[in-house]
Amino acid sequence: MSLETLNLTKNQQTVLDILESASEPLKAYTILFDIQKKGIKSPLQVYRALDKLIEIGKVHKIESRNSYIACKHEGCNAKTSTSFLICENCDSVTELTANNLFSYFSKQAEKNNFNYKKHNLEIFGLCANCKLKN
Amino acid sequence: MSLETLNLTKNQQTVLDILESASEPLKAYTILFDIQKKGIKSPLQVYRALDKLIEIGKVHKIESRNSYIACKHEGCNAKTSTSFLICENCDSVTELTANNLFSYFSKQAEKNNFNYKKHNLEIFGLCANCKLKN
DNA sequence: AACGTAATGTTATAATATAACATTTAAAAT
DNA sequence: ATTTTAAATGTTATATTATAACATTACGTT
Secondary structure, X not given: OOHHHOOOOHHHHHHHHHHHHOOOOEXXXXXXXXXXXXXXXXXXXXXXXXXXXXXXXXXXXXXXXXXXXXXXXXXXXXXXXXXXEEEOOOOOEEEOXXXXXXXXXXXXXXXXXXXXXXXXXXXXXXXXXXXXXO | OOHHHOOOOHHHHHHHHHHHHOOOOXXXXXXXXXXXXXXXXXXHHHHHHHHHHXXXXXXXXXXXXXXXXXXXXXXXXXXXXXXXXXXXXXXXXXXXXXXXXXXXXXXXXXXXXXXXXXXXXXXXXXXXXXXXXX
């Protein structure tokens, strides 16, 4: 059984469910508040579930926002690297899958004699919807 | 007089000095601790100085580390966008200046009908020094 | 069943960052 | 030079984000 299809525990599944049903990235304490009726009482329970979900690639953290988002890509390989488009108007987030980013960044790193392992990329701007409205 | 050469206030200069003399990115409370002898007593004084320094491009924040680094580039245009190489072994940070990143990211964004404004990029791996040692 | 590993529950606390408000300084306008 | 305005400061309190420590429970493997 591969890591990706491992059964999640109750807490992990609860946290993943709420992230998957959210249209926007959520903060840890928002998640906590939303699922207290399901028996999760402390921040640590949320953070531990998030840690595991991030480890297996089901969830990514958006560093600049201290927010967490469920990955929609089947068998996402972004267990380590992440690339997001973040709308400054409506805060919606789209994950980029462009694999050529890897080779591009490797090259940029190589120029500095730096050995590329992974990356976080956050691109800010206006999403398609908000472009129309503004 | 351009923004870049504006005189800094006492607190701003104090914070910038310590960041410029540091070989590594510093955390806000590390800065606070280090400069308490210079009359800065509260976190807010540090954060306000950092905000201003970031605004004028003298300092950048490394989001994934909650750390701050002085910009070494004269007249750095990275008031908004930042690109870093971060060594996972020694935590040293190098800022990339590659301007072609802008056009590359614009194109990636455009594919998603997204209007690029700015970005944060953090590339993790091994720096030149640590590559040799490992 | 016994073992080892991972996950849980719980309380407390650490680390990071901002709100609110009164006061002072400095730049610009008159 | 004085007035006006915007920015920065000082201070206390508090909000937000995240982890430490430790006892207990569940679970897969043998």
